Amino acid sequence: MLGRSSLFARNVIGNFVRNSGHGGVPGENLPFSITNRYKLTAMFILFFGSGFGAPFLILRHQLLKK
Structure with missing residues (x-):
């Protein structure tokens, strides 16, 4: 049961990062350069x-x- 929930959480977070539009580039979502x-x-x-x-x-x- 714990294995399935951790796999589900990893997939949800991965989808969120991919679909957020930030591309996973460090510092891209900060309000300053x-x-x-x-x-x-x-x-x-x-x-x-x-x-x-x-x-x-x-x-x-x-x-x-x-």
């Missing part, structure tokens, strides 16, 4: 840097307030 490594690196630095730096900027703002 991964072809230019320098642009991707800059976007990662901005994205993660803004989240990491925000508390420090907020703290600086609060300390400089009168």
Whole structure:
């Protein structure tokens, strides 16, 4: 019974990938391009840097307030 269900799941997932229109190409379904490594690196630095730096900027703002 377990063998049949795993075979069925594999077939369903395989059909989904084939029919999804993405072709199974890595990164094709992402909302940003991964072809230019320098642009991707800059976007990662901005994205993660803004989240990491925000508390420090907020703290600086609060300390400089009168």
